[in-house]
Amino acid sequence: MNSAYHRRVVFPRELGNSTSRQLQHESPTLVVPVGSTEQHGPHLPLDTDTRIASAVADALVTRLRAGGGPDWLIAPAIGYGASGEHEGFAGTVSIGTPVLAELLTEFARSACRWAPRVVFVNGHGGNVEALRRAVTLLRHEGRDAVWCPCTSSNADAHAGHTETSVLLHISPAAVRQDERVPGNRAPLSELMPEMLRGGVAAVSSLGILGDPTTATADEGRRIFAEMVDACAVRVIRWAPDRGGMLT
Known part of the structure; x- marks a missing residue:
């Protein structure tokens, strides 16, 4: 009884703050936030996607640990992603889909030597193809790796109402309130052909696709809760599709 209680007390929550000895006889599921470093208009920080993925992953782990099991x-967090569509703006650092896919693959191959399951929590849409490639290969190799998106209903495309609201909730000091201005609010389907030719800069000189002026912290709280709820349901179910995404 004492040894079981001691194990529960000392089992770490964060990989970075753990010691090898603490994990030596454990079999944790490793939750890995995946984001990007890319422009998010004049009002949001370059690590917006990483902040969101990290916050969702943190809330997810808190909930799952409270539920036992x-x-x-x-x-x-993995803070660099496939962000080529934003390279028309200073500060963006993109490692591209092939490199990101290889990074994720090698990450999980190594981690799965001691962690029986790995779930990548993705905060950037441009990372999806790399995640599909990496996780499909990992699962083909017999590793129980999956990925989960940070999604919400009726979200706009980039640095608009949705992301600005979430940042006002999880990281309000990072939002430059006096720089919030509307961007291109046309549907993404209409913008995509020109974006494929010239990136986001071809359709928005500000780098905003949506309207951040309507964002509020209360709305961000609701959207964030929706993201966490959706991830929790997917992770508990643990039913990946053919591309390794939890459904």
């Missing part, structure tokens, strides 16, 4: 461990 397997041990859950959160990894430091």
Whole structure:
């Protein structure tokens, strides 16, 4: 009884703050936030997607650990992604789909030597193809790796109402309130052909697709809760599709 109680007390929550000895006899599920470093208009920080993925992953782990069952461990975020469509703006650092896919693959191959399951929590739409490639290969190799998107209903495309609201909730000091201005509010389907030719800069000189002026912290709280709820349902179910995405 004492040893079981001691194990529960010392089992770490964060990979970065753990020691090898703490994990030596454990079998945690590793939760890995995946984001990007890319422009988000004049009002949001470059690491917006990473902040959102990290916050969702953190809230997810908190909920899953409170529910008991397997041990859950959160990894430091992977903060660079496939962001080529934003390279027309200073500050963007994109490693591209092939490199990101290889990074995710090698990450999970190594982590799965001691963690029986790995779930990537993705905060950037441009990472989807890399996640599909990596996780499909990992699962073909027999590793129980999956991925989960940070999604909400009726979200706009980039640096608009949705992301600005979430940042006002999870990281309000990072939002430059006096720089919030509307961007291109046309449907993404209409913008995509020109974006494929010239990136986001071809359709929005500000880098905004949506309207951040309507964002509020209360709305961000609702959207964030929706993201966490959706991820929790997917992770508990653990039913990946053919591309390794939890459904």
